[in-house]
Amino acid sequence: MSNPFKPTAGRIPPVLVGRKNIIADFEYALEDGPGAPGRLMFLTGARGVGKTVMLDVLGDKAKNLGWTVINETAESGFTDRLMEQLRSIGKDTDVVSYDMPKTSVEAGGYKASLDLGKINFDNRQRQTLSLRRAFTKQLDMVEKQGKGLLVTLDEVQSSSLDEMRSLSVAMQHLIREHRNVAFLFAGLPNAVGEVLDDKVITFLQRAEREHLGAVDNGDVLKSFDEIFGTGKHASMDVLIELTKATHGYPFMIQLVGYWAWRCSDQNGHSDRVSIDDAEEGIGMAKTKLGDMVHAQALKGLPAQTINYLLAMSLDDDVSRTGDVARRMERSPQFANIYRMRLVDEDIIEPAGRGFVRFKLPYLRDYLREHAAFLQMRGNVEEL
Ligand SMILES: Nc1ncnc2c1ncn2[C@@H]1O[C@H](COP(=O)(O)OP(=O)(O)OP(=O)(O)O)[C@@H](O)[C@H]1O
Ligand SMILES: [Mg+2]
Structure with missing residues (x-):
């Protein structure tokens, strides 16, 4: 199928x-x-x-x-x-x-x-x-x-x-x-x-x-259940794992679904998706999301906004805006201009007073992986 x-x-x-x-x-x-x-x-x-x-x-x-x-x-x-x-x-x-x-x-x-x-x-x-x-x-x-x-x-x-x-x-x-x-x-x-x-x-x-923002996780689960139900058996554990990996982000729904389906085919499971297939698929989906969405989203941003994101990516959870400015070696007022732009663009969101967090799923991972390249691009733009 x-x-x-x-x-x-x-x-x-x-x-x-x-x-x-x-x-x-x-x-x-x-x-x-x-x-x-x-x-x-x-x-x-x-x-x-x-x-x-x-x-x-x-x-x-x-x-x-x-x-x-x-x-x-x-x-x-x-x-x-x-x-x-x-x-x-x-x-x-x-x-x-x-x-x-x-x-x-x-x-x-x-x-x-x-x-x-x-x-x-x-x-x-x-x-x-x-x-x-x-x-x-x-x-x-x-x-x-x-x-x-x-x-x-x-x-x-x-x-x-x-x-x-x-x-x-x-x-x-x-x-x-x-x-x-x-x-x-x-x-x-x-x-x-x-x-x-x-x-x-x-x-x-x-x-x-x-x-438009993220969609409801319950709805994502239902849609996975319905779509996999047309050709492959997937246990509730598998469906939940896949759903969590999407973070309700529509493009990721398609990527996770597509790669879980494809990996299960490649692993010889034509009529089912095992938990290993699902995990392999999620890994592929994250990589593709980076190429197809994160790279595109970052392309149009000024170098300083990317530096802001790079500074945020050093944190494992929410980032303190003061820390971000310090890492950028800029004043909080200066950093704030870029914070607002990124919030406007739906890339990050406020997380209580003085804190921000990533809104686009897996962006932190992408930034960490590509930090050297992005930093270089920023430097070139500033010349
Ligand atoms: N509500 C949804 N449920 C499931 N999948 C969706 C939903 N909306 C979009 N998608 C899927 O997400 C992907 C991206 O959708 P789309 O191209 O419409 O996004 P976009 O907001 O126009 O992006 P861009 O800003 O890059 O133009 C497509 O593969 C699409 O099928
Ligand atoms: Mg579009």
Whole structure:
């Protein structure tokens, strides 16, 4: 039997653990009609916590209701790609200028005074208008059939702030016009925070925010029981061991499941997972988590934040923030800047006054193993 676990970014897992409330909220918002608060939502959380998967799962819920769903990633040029997608369903042309009937108009969220006839818009205004028009055309079509349009935008990042502004203004109009539309955004907490801090995007600040975290251990156990039950016998001890190793962290659920399954196959146990198979699988899963998640999560961080983590990794349990600063040879105020950034990013968490602990499972082990390399990278960056 083929391995049911899929430790691949963005893949909908064999059993989706937890997240029931978010799904219920979103389904309610779809049924509730235009203007329902859950139709505008930001999903944030650490790497591998399941943001992309949730966009897909919620997208499927909308599709089940007959909605049109468009998925995009917020890298540079996404508004153009979004319009292309809208057009490929609807057919539309770019807006370069509009014939204006009045002397003062509000267009794309900007008031423009003009003398006569025709006005040319600057880039952002044009982008907003083009988006509005593309959306409106598509919505005219789907609404006629009593359906709606959902747009999901993954990997929200501050580098595409300008395009987010255009989209935000276009969205504001669509919502004000009671169009049957919904928008879901996903991104790392810090990136989403940076985008929402922008003054032009005030409208989006009212969107709901769902901060995805670890899922419940009981739910993880149930899902392992269900999935292994389809092809391999696993005792309760084995299931508990596997569950504990995940720390409720979604990517680790897939990795632990996948490697336990695979190691048992390799050890000739086609119909069962022994405790030794499970332990071997957990070991493999930890290594892979380092390559696939920790290395990625650390890549985008400034050198001093990595030094902060390295300083923390010397402790076996929680770390005293004063000790961390001392190990970094920095003032507590300086270290605090990096502590806040790491808390924002869901990498560490406060553990009572003056203490912090790791939030991403097994990060301490990874840092200890790779300390020399990470330190070197930090030094190179500081040159
Ligand atoms: N609720 C869940 N239950 C079980 N497995 C999950 C769940 N959510 C996500 N996963 C699994 O975790 C892995 C990572 O999910 P996903 O790629 O959606 O994370 P992400 O938050 O988008 O990460 P990144 O920040 O790197 O984009 C995938 O293998 C996915 O199948
Ligand atoms: Mg993702």
